[in-house]
Amino acid sequence: MELAVEAKQLVKVYGQGVRALDGVDLSVEQGKTFALLGPNGAGKTTLMRIFTTQIRPTSGEARVCGLDVVRDGAKVRKIIGYVPQEMSVWTDLSGYENLLIYAKIYGIPRGTRARLLDEVLSKLGMKGAAKALVRTYSGGMIRRLEIASALLIRPKVLFLDEPTIGLDPSARKAVWMELGKFKEGDGVTIFFNTHYMDEADLYAEEIGIINEGKVVTVGTAAELKRSVGGEIITLSIAGNPFVPERLRSLESVEDVILAEEEVRVVVKDAEAALPRVLEGLRQDGVSVVRAAITKPTLDDVFLKYAGTRFEAGGRVGEVRQMRRMIRRG
Amino acid sequence: MSLSALWAMWELELRRLRHDRLELYTRAVQPLLWIGVFGPIMGSIRAIPTGGVPYTSFITPGVLIQSTTFVSIFYGLTIVWERESGILKKLLVTPASRASLVVGRAMAAGVRAIFQALVIVPIALLVGVRFYPNPLYLLGALGVIFLSSGGFAALSMLVASFLKTRERFMGIGQALTFPLFFASNALYPVAMMPRALQVFAQVNPMSYVVDAVRSLTITGNVSQLGLDLLAILAFDLVMFAIASVSFRRIIE
Ligand SMILES: Nc1ncnc2c1ncn2[C@@H]1O[C@H](COP(=O)(O)OP(=O)(O)OP(=O)(O)O)[C@@H](O)[C@H]1O
Ligand SMILES: [Mg+2]
Numbered sequence: 001m002e003l004a005v006e007a008k009q010l011v012k013v014y015g016q017g018v019r020a021l022d023g024v025d026l027s028v029e030q031g032k033t034f035a036l037l038g039p040n041g042a043g044k045t046t047l048m049r050i051f052t053t054q055i056r057p058t059s060g061e062a063r064v065c066g067l068d069v070v071r072d073g074a075k076v077r078k079i080i081g082y083v084p085q086e087m088s089v090w091t092d093l094s095g096y097e098n099l100l101i102y103a104k105i106y107g108i109p110r111g112t113r114a115r116l117l118d119e120v121l122s123k124l125g126m127k128g129a130a131k132a133l134v135r136t137y138s139g140g141m142i143r144r145l146e147i148a149s150a151l152l153i154r155p156k157v158l159f160l161d162e163p164t165i166g167l168d169p170s171a172r173k174a175v176w177m178e179l180g181k182f183k184e185g186d187g188v189t190i191f192f193n194t195h196y197m198d199e200a201d202l203y204a205e206e207i208g209i210i211n212e213g214k215v216v217t218v219g220t221a222a223e224l225k226r227s228v229g230g231e232i233i234t235l236s237i238a239g240n241p242f243v244p245e246r247l248r249s250l251e252s253v254e255d256v257i258l259a260e261e262e263v264r265v266v267v268k269d270a271e272a273a274l275p276r277v278l279e280g281l282r283q284d285g286v287s288v289v290r291a292a293i294t295k296p297t298l299d300d301v302f303l304k305y306a307g308t309r310f311e312a313g314g315r316v317g318e319v320r321q322m323r324r325m326i327r328r329g
Numbered sequence: 330m331s332l333s334a335l336w337a338m339w340e341l342e343l344r345r346l347r348h349d350r351l352e353l354y355t356r357a358v359q360p361l362l363w364i365g366v367f368g369p370i371m372g373s374i375r376a377i378p379t380g381g382v383p384y385t386s387f388i389t390p391g392v393l394i395q396s397t398t399f400v401s402i403f404y405g406l407t408i409v410w411e412r413e414s415g416i417l418k419k420l421l422v423t424p425a426s427r428a429s430l431v432v433g434r435a436m437a438a439g440v441r442a443i444f445q446a447l448v449i450v451p452i453a454l455l456v457g458v459r460f461y462p463n464p465l466y467l468l469g470a471l472g473v474i475f476l477s478s479g480g481f482a483a484l485s486m487l488v489a490s491f492l493k494t495r496e497r498f499m500g501i502g503q504a505l506t507f508p509l510f511f512a513s514n515a516l517y518p519v520a521m522m523p524r525a526l527q528v529f530a531q532v533n534p535m536s537y538v539v540d541a542v543r544s545l546t547i548t549g550n551v552s553q554l555g556l557d558l559l560a561i562l563a564f565d566l567v568m569f570a571i572a573s574v575s576f577r578r579i580i581e
Contacts, residue, residue, distance in 0.1 A: 015581070052422045054580055074424065082422040084415030090341070097344050104337035105423050133348065150419075 002066050004030040004157050004189035005051060010060035012046050012213075020046040022213035023060070028206065030065075030156070033183070033190040035204030036215075037197065037298065039310055043213040044193035045085055048161050051191070052082045065156055081150030085161040085193075088146055089134050095145050096121065096130040102149045120148045123181055140171030144178050151182050160192040164199060176203050197298040197310065207298070211306035221298065228296040228304050230254050231270035233277060235263045236290040246280045253277070270295065334425035338433030342440040350444075356396060357448045363392040365456050377517050382547060386458045390543040391515025393449055394474070394535060395506070397442035401478040402506050404438035405485030409498050412489075412579055421580060428573045431486060435569065438482030439475040446474050461549040470545040477538040477561050483568035490572070490579040509535045534564040 005028040012021040020043045028034040036044050049055045050062050053073040062069045064076045089098045099120060103113050121127050124144055134142060143163060150158060163179075164172040183190065194200055200207045201221050208218040217224065247265065248256055252273040255266040267273035270293040281288060302310040346353070364385055371377065372384030379387040411417045420430055454460070460467065488505070492498045510516075512526050513535040519527055530536050541557035544550050 049418070054418060054421050074426075077422055077424045080422065082419060084418040086413070086415035086418075088415035088419035090345070090416065092345055092348055093341070101337050101341050101344075102423075104340065105334045105420070105425050107331060107333045107424065 002030060003027045003063070004032065004065060005034070005191055006061075006063040007047070007051075008061040010047070010050065010062055011058045012043075012050060012055070013058045020213055021050075021057070024210075024213070024215050026208055026215050026218065028189065028191060030189050031187050033203060033205045034192070035200035035207045036191070036193045036210055037195065037200040037207055037302075038193075038210035039195055042195075042210045044195075044210060045161055046213075047210070048082075048159050048191070048193055052080060052159050053077055078153075079156045081153065081155035081158040081188075083143075083146045083150050083158075083160045083163060085165065087142060089142060089149070091135040092133065094131050094133055095126060095137065095141075098134060098145060099149050099152065103152050106153050108152060116152065120152065124148050124178065138171065140167050140174055143167065143171075143175050147175065147178060147182075151186075151188070154186050155188060157189045157191060160190065162193050162195070164194075164196070172199070179203075197302075201298055209298075209302060209305055211302070211308075216305040217301070224298065224301045225296045226268065228300045230266040230268055231296070232294040233265040233267060233270050233274055234292045234294060235265065235277075235281075235288050236261060237263060237281075238287045238289050246284055247277065250276055250280055331425050331429050334423070334429045335433040335436070338430075338437045339440050342437040346441065346444055353445055353448050356400065356445060357452060360392045360396045360449045361452050363395075364389055364453055364458065368392075368456070377521065379518070380548070383459075385456060386547050387543075388516050389453050389458045390470075390546055391510070391513070391539045393446055393453075394477075394539050394542060395510045395515060396449060397445050397474050397478055398481050398509065398535060398538075399502075399506050400442045400445050401435075401438040401481035402485045402502050404434070404441070404482040405489035406495065406498055406502065408434065408486050408489045408579070409493065409495050412493065413495075417580055427576050428569070431483065431573045431576050432479070432569050435479040435482040435486065435572070436475070438485075439478035442474050442478035443471055446471060460546050463549065466545040466549065466551075470542045473538060473541045473545065473558070473561065476565060477534065480534060480561065480565040480568045483565070483572040486579075487568070487572045487575055490575045493579070509533060513539055515539050534560065537561055537564075 005026065007024045007026040010021050010024040011019070013019050024043075024047060036047065038044050046055075050057050051064055051069060053069050053076050056070055065079060067076050067079075069076050090101075093101070096117065099117050100113070103117060108116060121130050126141065126145070129137065129141065134145065137145070147160070147163070164175050167175065179190065182188065192204070204221070206218065206220055207224060208215050209224075210216070217227075219227070247253060247263075250273070252267050252269070253265055254268065257264040257266070265273070265277055267277075274291065274293070278288060278291070299310050302308075368385030368388050375384075377384060377387075408417070411420075421427070425433075450460075485502070485505070488501055489498060492501060512522075512529045513533050514530065515535065519530045519536065522530060537557045537560040541554055541561065544552075544554055544557075
């Protein structure tokens with residue numbers, strides 16, 4: 001199958017000598033929801049701006065649905081939707097008017113326009129607010145409106161740059177529910193940037209981790225976490241903790257560590273191993289008081305592949321992002 | 330060049346105006362002072378040869394054009410704002426060509442300028458300015474304002490692509506409009522100016538715009554109109570071309 005998005009040895013050096021992308025290799029299959037996860041300044045926006053034909057790469061190749069973004073920029077723009085990191089609607093117009101103007105810019109013919117807008121607005125559940133000025137909308141409503149306007153032309157690939165930045169959890173959920181609705185109907189590929197680990201974890205089928213201009217690893221959330229190392233089952237045992245040999249010999253068990261009152265069992269897949277571990281202990285007459293499962297997080301994944309903690313750059317970034325959001329209003 | 334995108338830009342401006350017209354009125358205050366106070370006082374001393382036209386009537390087209398040019402020059406500020414928000418990025422990712430975005434937005438400033446003119450004309454009538462009584466000529470004058478505003482707006486977009494921030498742009502906006510205004514035939518005939526300034530006035534696009542609008546709205550003598558239109562058209566085309574090329578810069 002043709003790839004939705006593809007980058008080969010992509011490099012972008014900005015005018016002032018900032019090496020924002022340092023040889024990115026990446027491919028995303030059609031129909032996938034892909035998250036590019038990385039801290040502030042990692043190069044997420046730069047990569048997306050190259051895919052969306054806004055800026056040219058310094059070297060390397062980038063393709064969208066097989067089309068080269070430099071040579072076939074005009075064709076690429078016909079098949080993609082894009083929501084930038086910053087606000088992209090006119091706040092002094094109503095929601096309906098924003099959609100209408102974008103529909104006209106996209107050249108959607110008059111005959112289908114009214115029906116399309118109506119359909120989009122009811123899908124958004126925004127028919128009531130459509131006539132109000134965007135200035136009066138909440139951050140979440142604005143984001144949903146932007147997504148709707150990017151989907152007007154039913155793109156093959158939808159690029160979202162930090163789609164839920166600065167939104168509270170319920171507004172984030174609403175945004176993703178709406179994306180889900182559109183995705184169901186059209187089977188669009190979604191490529192989104194985020195610096196929220198939980199967002200990538202929850203909504204992406206595949207995650208690429210980017211740090212300092214390099215995509216360091218790609219995989220599903222589960223694959224990535226598994227690659228970090230095993231999951232841990234922590235057991236509190238009644239009486240004197242001891243480690244029955246039987247436990248070590250279970251095939252799914254990688255290691256057993258005795259710590260104070262607890263036994264830690266390192267396994268590949270904790271959910272699958274837990275019943276067998278408990279059964280093994282029961283056979284030796286050991287009674288378990290408490291069992292807990294600890295899994296590696298994307299933060300651990302990031303640490304392994306990028307060599308630093310994710311949070312480090314994140315905080316300052318967050319503040320800057322929030323300011324940007326506020327300036328939107 | 331996609332026409333639908335062009336129209337959409339104009340419609341955008343019309344809809345904006347419909348929601349908020351306050352700016353049109355506040356921007357009418359300055360022209361009111363020119364033709365309500367400056368004009369009558371200067372006119373009373375009869376120091377400036379106007380070819381038999383009352384002085385206030387003589388300067389009305391100039392004041393009108395100064396005001397609509399101001400609207401266009403400050404249109405660059407809208408572009409700067411749209412750059413800071415994500416609107417420009419989004420527009421660049423639509424199938425509309427860059428040239429049609431530049432021309433569309435520039436001419437959208439023309440839409441705004443026409444409405445600015447329509448707010449000022451009644452003020453002039455109240456002050457007692459006598460317009461040349463030919464409705465077709467008056468319509469033609471609005472057409473000239475529309476056309477020329479596009480060129481000035483493109484100039485301002487060009488400036489915006491270099492400055493990129495609102496604060497810097499505010500200063501330049503003033504510094505651009507007033508020289509154009511004073512070094513033109515808006516307030517006095519070019520022949521009265523010092524030699525060096527006369528040369529500048531010859532290449533100042535505003536001189537041609539004022540001349541065209543003055544002939545259409547006040548004197549009714551349209552013998553120079555062809556030349557004026559040609560100059561305005563050339564100015565527009567050059568500005569559109571340069572602004573389109575430099576438009577890349579604004580989003581980098
Ligand atoms: N237009 C530009 N000119 C010069 N340098 C830039 C430009 N845009 C980004 N950079 C730099 O390139 C690097 C990558 O920036 P980019 O915006 O792509 O990161 P990001 O991952 O999107 O970060 P954020 O979380 O802040 O959105 C940063 O060091 C940034 O300062
Ligand atoms: Mg970014």
